[in-house]
Amino acid sequence: MDLPRFENEYIVGVNNFLKFAFVIGKPVRKEIQCPCAKCGNTYWREREDVYEHLICYEFVEGYKRWTNHGESAIPTVVNSDMDDRGGIDDIDGLLRDAFGNMTNLEEGNNGLNEDAKRFYKLVDEAGLKLYPNCTTGFSRLSFIIRLYHLKCLHGWSNTSFTSLLELLKEAIPDLNILTSFNKAKNMVKDLGLDYEKINACPNDCMLYRNKYINDSVCHICGESRYNQTPAMDGNEDDFALPNKVHKVTAKDFKILSFSTKA
Template identity: 90%
Template sequence: MDDRGGLDDIDGLLRDAFGNIANLEEGNSGLNEDAKRFYKLVDKAGLELYLNCTTGFSRLSFIIHLYHLKCLHGWSNTSFTSLLELLKEAIPDLNIPTSFNKAKNMVKELGLDYEKIDVYPNDCMLYRNEYINDSVCRICGESRYNQTPTTDGSEEDFALLNKVHKVDAKTLRYFPLIPRLKRLFMCPNTTEALRWHDEQRLKDGCIRHPADGQAWKNLDSQYPNFSKELRNLRLGLQRMIRHNLDVMHIEKNIVDSIIGTLLDIPRKTKDHAKARYDLKEMGIRKNLHPINTKDGKRTKLARACFSMTKGERSIFCGVLKKIKLPDGSASNISRCVQQEERKLYGYKTHEHHFMLHYLLQIPIKSILPDHVAIPLVRLCSFFHQLCQKEISFEEINGVRDCRDFVPVGENFSADLF
């Protein structure tokens, strides 16, 4: 089914994929393999599922949908064969294959096949190319196969020690890349998208796409002949920083650390006895060093500049509890605020992201002193800039300047982040 609830146009899909082959000139002598495959698929797509079928399914489209369900729900090959047999028995006129292997061969013609490669279980080596006929691993010497005797339970079979069935210890399913890249250029819609970076991309100095980044430009200058052909694809090219780092996970850690420390939440705060002893060991922030009592039984921790009173923590939680957000911007963050306990918990990754970008600045700026609040607000702005859909090179240079965050390190414990 397509996005509108209608049946997929398999015939149209094939013509999109192989349309250039279908329009062969009459003078061509013979058909190449791609052309033969196209006409074979078109013939299959045109076969009726059953006589006078009006459901919109062809023989090929019905099998593709069944195969898709098999993959989605993890049906075994045997169960798939049993289903085909049952359908054929219940509806004798149904024009479908009678086994999984026959159905798979139909789908294979679409170019969705994979290559099986034997591999050692510890991933030492692949049995391919010059190693394809090896039976033991050249790294560790272990066997390529699981030695399993084939037996039906009779004493004779147990006696034949050399009667074994070779079962691969581990198999890698490799989906060849080149045929899939070729198919991308067979469809007019995807062909246009693959050329978009050169023909339609806005080139105004802002970074919106990997083609705007320096890594792309460096590759073009290093391989000028490659870059001249706009249809050449760059796979695995290093992207901008927000794509190289797991920004959402980093934001989650930072928000947890900030909220846990400001609200002094047990097991989440970064301002604990161990952190204070670390400051003492490093010989910095002497005003925060732990102080032992005269009897040596207790340790006192001085109040830090970012420490909040119970009243301030209540105000902090109250702001987040009562805040109203536009529909669709974030989930109901107020449900995560426990105002009586002066704690926040239960918020998810997107809530971390939204609070860091838009919400934390409000209670932080209204409660904490400027020398603590301003660096935290700038830290929030840093991530907001980093995650923009477009950013200029001037803004990137500003983001790279870490001097604004020096006060964060001066005011908070060393392991805040």
């Protein structure tokens, strides 16, 4: 992605990206969000248009993990001796990013500070296998992170997430998982992970972010960003006031994001 656009390797890479995005990314009406520097993952375009834009304008800066096109927001690594298992989550990398240099986490005679306590607790969680003799590479921590990611992607409620955890534990007693949404959320937040809610056009044309974050109408189809519901204060006359409305976004996406503590 950092190569000059005229080089053959860049063109091959663009084609590989398109193959990935149009299979894993599940296009909508044969369109995906265009990740070129001009569109910035805001506008939806067909394959030929995305190819032309990436050749003409290159990728938007910093888009190294294709989260808008089917790639997991959780970093993964693949070791040469694990090809039969696919890959494992880079939990060590997440811990390093979240807590940085661990040499300064002790507070003299007062013992471990709060960051150090969270760090060592997460290290323990990362060392617990998902179930006895587990060979899939999942730890208790990595499995919870994956489930939390799915919750964000598909809009599961907190209650449904807890119910799923309880059902998994009931069906597979040896499964070493938490059974509470709040406990899972706290574990994920200790890593610096949480979800970001982004407003979207109800027709999936664009996302309201970056330079469009304050816009109220879709630039593609003209649909309103909001479903406007008349305010109700117990006064029937409120319905006659066109400007007195509650603005509720028509559509939202939740994306798992990472921010370091340091």
